[in-house]
Amino acid sequence: MIKLDAGWTFDNRYARLPERFFSRVSPTPVRAPKLAVFNRSLAEELGLNEEALRSEAGVAVLAGNRIPDGAEPLAQAYAGHQFGYFTMLGDGRAVLLGEHVTPSGKRVDIQLKGSGRTPYSRGGDGRAALGPMLREYIVSEAMHALGIPTTRSLAVVTTGETIRRETELPGAVLTRVASSHLRVGTFQYAAQWGTKEELRALADYALERHFPGGEETENRYLFLLEQVIARQAALIAKWQLVGFVHGVMNTDNMTISGETIDYGPCAFMDTYDLKTVFSSIDTEGRYAYGNQPYIGGWNLARLVESLLPLLNEDEKKAVALAQEALDQYPTLYHRYWLDGMRAKLGLAEAQEGDGGLIADLLGLMEEYRADYTNTFRALTLGEYTGMALFDASEFREWHERWQTRLSQESVSREEAYERMRRHNPAVIPRNHRVEEALAAAVDDGDYSVMERFLKALADPYAYSPEQAEYAELPPPSDRPYRTFCGT
Numbered sequence: 438m439i440k441l442d443a444g445w446t447f448d449n450r451y452a453r454l455p456e457r458f459f460s461r462v463s464p465t466p467v468r469a470p471k472l473a474v475f476n477r478s479l480a481e482e483l484g485l486n487e488e489a490l491r492s493e494a495g496v497a498v499l500a501g502n503r504i505p506d507g508a509e510p511l512a513q514a515y516a517g518h519q520f521g522y523f524t525m526l527g528d529g530r531a532v533l534l535g536e537h538v539t540p541s542g543k544r545v546d547i548q549l550k551g552s553g554r555t556p557y558s559r560g561g562d563g564r565a566a567l568g569p570m571l572r573e574y575i576v577s578e579a580m581h582a583l584g585i586p587t588t589r590s591l592a593v594v595t596t597g598e599t600i601r602r603e604t605e606l607p608g609a610v611l612t613r614v615a616s617s618h619l620r621v622g623t624f625q626y627a628a629q630w631g632t633k634e635e636l637r638a639l640a641d642y643a644l645e646r647h648f649p650g651g652e653e654t655e656n657r658y659l660f661l662l663e664q665v666i667a668r669q670a671a672l673i674a675k676w677q678l679v680g681f682v683h684g685v686m687n688t689d690n691m692t693i694s695g696e697t698i699d700y701g702p703c704a705f706m707d708t709y710d711l712k713t714v715f716s717s718i719d720t721e722g723r724y725a726y727g728n729q730p731y732i733g734g735w736n737l738a739r740l741v742e743s744l745l746p747l748l749n750e751d752e753k754k755a756v757a758l759a760q761e762a763l764d765q766y767p768t769l770y771h772r773y774w775l776d777g778m779r780a781k782l783g784l785a786e787a788q789e790g791d792g793g794l795i796a797d798l799l800g801l802m803e804e805y806r807a808d809y810t811n812t813f814r815a816l817t818l819g820e821y822t823g824m825a826l827f828d829a830s831e832f833r834e835w836h837e838r839w840q841t842r843l844s845q846e847s848v849s850r851e852e853a854y855e856r857m858r859r860h861n862p863a864v865i866p867r868n869h870r871v872e873e874a875l876a877a878a879v880d881d882g883d884y885s886v887m888e889r890f891l892k893a894l895a896d897p898y899a900y901s902p903e904q905a906e907y908a909e910l911p912p913p914s915d916r917p918y919r920t921f922c923g924t
């Protein structure tokens with residue numbers, strides 16, 4: 438029999454960094470690996486062979502039972518502020534197999550999450566439960582389809598083992614694909630425990646990986662900082678525009694690449710409310726929907742502090758440069774958000790009064806407890822049913838103002854609505870549908886609910902007839918939706 442080649446092409450540059458940044462450790466084999474979900478289109482994009490990955494040898498790799506040629510498994514070291522408190526962390530239940538280079542020359546991290554204990558596991562078992570890994574798969578793929586930078590999910594494998602949480606749960610390993618796993622916390626770690634040379638090596642690696650050409654700028658580390666700040670401003674604006682609540686924006690969960698990472702207690706907001714929190718442990722609302730832009734700035738300030746020694750030999754000058762870069766964040770964020778909101782209302786041009794028009798709509802949505810996604814979906818379709826908001830006279834007045842504003846655009850009304858369709862998703866991964874898909878898969882081994890859901894989520898701007906059911910709201914419940922870190 439001919440053994441199929443999966444197509445792994447590893448070139449592991451992170452593993453060439455100083456030893457301080459990682460520990461070499463292999464995944465712990467699992468008893469009975471079985472492929473639960475596989476991402477065909479991502480595999481194709483990565484130049485990987487589906488048949489080979491689905492074979493016994495291929496699944497063994499995705500489970501951590503076999504190390505493919507060229508991989509150099511390691512756990513990354515990092516630190517982070519968790520709910521405001523600084524601590525040493527590191528990959529406690531994940532292993533980086535290596536950096537895979539795709540046929541088009543793109544470099545991605547291939548990481549197994551839930552792959553067993555590492556030197557950074559502290560008290561944890563290094564494992565992950567099936568439910569949360571499927572959840573990460575669904576939400577990260579939905580985010581990607583929405584056009585939001587994110588890590589992606591190649592596969593979920595069940596382990597044939599159970600793990601102990603509050604109850605016994607089926608174990609799983611997720612193959613996560615990221616343009617890198619460098620975090621704000623990786624730089625905090627280097628600044629706290631590394632030498633200046635080690636910090637510089639990390640920064641050079643980040644520049645080479647994410648911002649090529651940066652070496653030629655006058656101050657490459659300032660350039661790095663400015664780029665990360667711009668990417669995070671853009672990312673968090675996109676979260677706000679679709680109503681995504683990350684849930685645990687600790688500095689170890691904020692990437693340098695500008696991708697969304699770590700889908701733990703995340704969820705999409707139904708009713709528009711700035712105070713929306715889903716995480717059961719976020720009792721203070723630190724990571725509430727309306728607080729995310731502010732927390733983004735807070736986290737970036739931690740990155741700035743970590744990079745100070747590289748910005749200038751003179752500490753005063755370094756601080757001045759850093760402050761100037763950081764001051765850009767709120768301006769950039771607001772510009773991205775405002776442009777995004779304009780697009781949601783079909784506006785391509787900027788006018789003085791647009792901010793007020795948007796704020797007034799959001800104010801009405803809040804007052805009438807309108808569903809965030811469905812409000813914009815209704816504006817896009819011109820179908821105003823099923824929400825108290827649409828019966829309010831203030832809304833009709835607002836609608837008239839908006840129509841007047843639209844008529845001042847130089848493009849046609851059709852083009853404006855086209856624009857809206859591209860910016861207002863018809864479907865998002867609503868919590869009750871995510872839970873439904875997970876329950877079928879985890880409790881009954883039925884993946885068809887999830888597969889159907891994933892199909893609808895794969896093209897959220899299609900406005901296809903099959904997507905209509907996913908716009909339906911959950912039945913009213915007196916208990917707010919809660920997510921758990923699910924580790």
Ligand code: AMP
Nearest residue numbers: 526527528529530558561562563564924
């Ligand atoms: P997270 O909340 O997933 O961002 O994880 C925060 C930190 O806890 C990271 O260092 C993880 O590697 C670690 N961690 C989470 N769950 C486990 C686990 N079951 N075993 C070991 N470490 C874990």
Ligand code: MG
Nearest residue numbers: 689690698699
């Ligand atoms: Mg994390």
